[in-house]
Amino acid sequence: MGHHWWRSAVIYQVYVRSFADGDGDGTGDLAGVRSRLPYLAELGVEALWFTPWYLSPMKDGGYDVADYRVIDPAFGTLAEAEKLIAEARELGIRTIVDIVPNHVSDQHPWFRAALAGGPERDLFHFRPGRGARGELPPNDWRSQFGGPAWTRLPDGDWYLHLFAPEQPDLNWGHPAVRREHEDILRFWFERGVAGVRIDSAALLVKDPRLPDFTEGRDPHPYVDRDELHGIYRSWRRIADEYGGVFVGEVWLPDTERFARYLRPDELHTAFNFAFLSCPWDPARLRTAIDETLAEHAPVGAPPTWVLCNHDVTRTVTRYGRADTGFDFATKAFGTPTDPALGTRRARAAALLSLALPGAVYVYQGEELGLPEAEIPADRIQDPMHARSGGTDPGRDGCRVPLPWSADAPYAGFGSRQEPWLPQPAGWASYAVDRQQGDPGSMLSLYREAIALRPVFGDGPLTWLPAPDGVLAFARADGGALCVVNLAAAPAGLPAHSEILLGSGPLDDRGRLPQDTAVWLRA
Known part of the structure; x- marks a missing residue:
């Protein structure tokens, strides 16, 4: 892995609380992650992004941090975190930690x-x-x-508090706030982390007058204020000392404003929410891809591609619904979904995203094809549910603990105690041990795709002529093509010498069926 590994890496998001339970108390922990490092190495990922593992009252899943220099006892100790970082690195896997600079816990x-x-x-x-x-x-x-x-x-x-009352916003106009966060960055870089993900990266700075919000006000009183760029330039100097990288959580509709965060002396990368929230629609997907590449090109930053994370409805479920996009405002209990359709599309989307130029983030469980779970109302812990008066199902449905062993208690997540969120009926059917011997499983597809991904090379994307509803592209210096059929009719394949990988079988005439993707050797 070279100096600029982050430009094209496959990065796996670990939500520690739900990944693997090493001590059997129902909560995932660092011991659980360490025990599963061989699984992650076999999957082929190059880095792990950990959502916050710090001391926290867990009023918002750890995004309410009480102390950045202490690991929450539910997860382990700082010494264990240091071992995990080192053990992962021995397997060729880097570590990215998450910091939340907009706010702290009310227990800080x-x-x-x-x-x-x-x-x-x-x-x-x-x-x-x-x-x-x-x-x-x-x-x-x-x-x-x-x-x-x-x-x-x-x-x-x-x-x-722009989030929950237990998450008071910091005053970034105060020099002590800036000094503390620079010290936090150094603290974790010195412990061997390769990068830092920045939560709510565009929200830190507020207009000191704290005026009422007026639709269309420019500048916005607390989103994307110009003062942010000085903060991130100072951070970049620290990252450069350690060879570290940043990925910002930046939700902005203005592509020119978005690109400013990715200038060479600011953040290295930022999450791509346009692609994540895009419906399963060929024209809109192509537009999302083109606009993403265009907004990154002027600053030379690599794009990132992600289908799901710990905040959004899982891909298999979302793609099986009438509305295949994602919007927090439309989340509702009991939304009908077709799991078979969603799974077929999620398999195709996996090949699409892994063929695009840039870095790819895979949220834990996506490689198993996990659906969104409906959590009983009395078990939901996400504050979005309570703050909505019980109408919003919240985000816990994508945070259910992973199934590892079909026949073990709690599907192998842990042994002694029920997990912190209930696993729905049938969860064991998605277990790793059921999938790893099945060449047709989602896990096998992800492993093969990640291993084959270098065949696309590092060059830019070139669209190929294709029928309506079909996305087909090559990468300039690679020897492979990606074709995705979102049309109702089967599609013929472009000229090729070999089929490298498909998300599903071709039809009996060698055509690509609807909601199927294929990688071809040119």
Whole structure:
């Protein structure tokens, strides 16, 4: 793996709580991950991205951090994390950690001191309320999880939280906040991590006046403010000292503004949400791919491709629905889905994404073809569910603990105690041990595709002539073609010397059926 490994890597997202339970207490942990490193090496991934594993009250799945230098006891210890980083590296697998700079937990020492009236109040956004008695929030901002973005304290002041009340926003206008995060970056780079994923990367800086939100206001009072770029330039200098890389979670519709985060002295990469949320539609997929490549080209940054993560409906379920796109606003209980159709499309989408130029992120369980689970309402832990008044099913359905062994207790996730989220009936049928000996399984498809992926080379994408509803492309310096048929009728294949891999069989006339992808040697 070369110096610029991150430009084309396959990176696997580990949601520790649900990956593997090493001590049998029902919660995934670092011991569980360490025991499954050979599985990840066999899958062929080049790096692991870990969602937050730090000390946390878990009010938002660990994205409410109380201490960045302590591993949460539910997951293990700092010494175990260091062993995991080293053991993975011996297998050729790098580690990416997740930091959450927009906010901390309300149990963080800074916020507790702020509540006690200390000078730490300046590290957050405390304001008096509006109204005759200060009974109204300081402004009209809304939480990303629903409801107001302000909570009132007994002393009458309000504090800002763009997410849950247990996640107070930091004041990035204060130099101590900047110094602390630079120290956190150094702390983890010195422990051997190869990169850092930045949560909610466009939300950190707020207009100091905290004005009401006005649709179309430019600049926005808290999204994508110009001051962010100075922060990320200072971070980049630290990353360059250690040879580390950044991937930003940047949700922005403006492609020119998005590309600014990827200038050579800022972030190395950013997540591609246009592709992730795109419906299973040939024209829209092609547009998403073209626009992604176009917005990255001016700054020379590699695109990233992802079908699913710990926040969105699993691919198999989403692609089996009438609405195959993704939007938080449309999530609802009981949405009908066709699992067979969704699985067929998810297999084709896997080959599509793995053939594109850039890096690919695979969320744990996607390689097993796991569907979204419907969690009983009394077991849902995601704050999005509670904040919606119970109408939003939340994100726990894509976070159900993985099945490893079909005949073991709790499908081999852990041995002694029921997992923190219930596994639905039939979960064991997706178990790793059932799939790894089956050449037609989703796991076998992912393993073969990741192993074959270098045949596409490093060159840019060139679209090939194809019938309506068919996506076909080559990569300039590679010897392979990718063809995906989203049309109702079977499609003939372009000239080729060999079929390298298919997401499903060809028909009896050698044509590519609907919702099927194939890799060909040119």
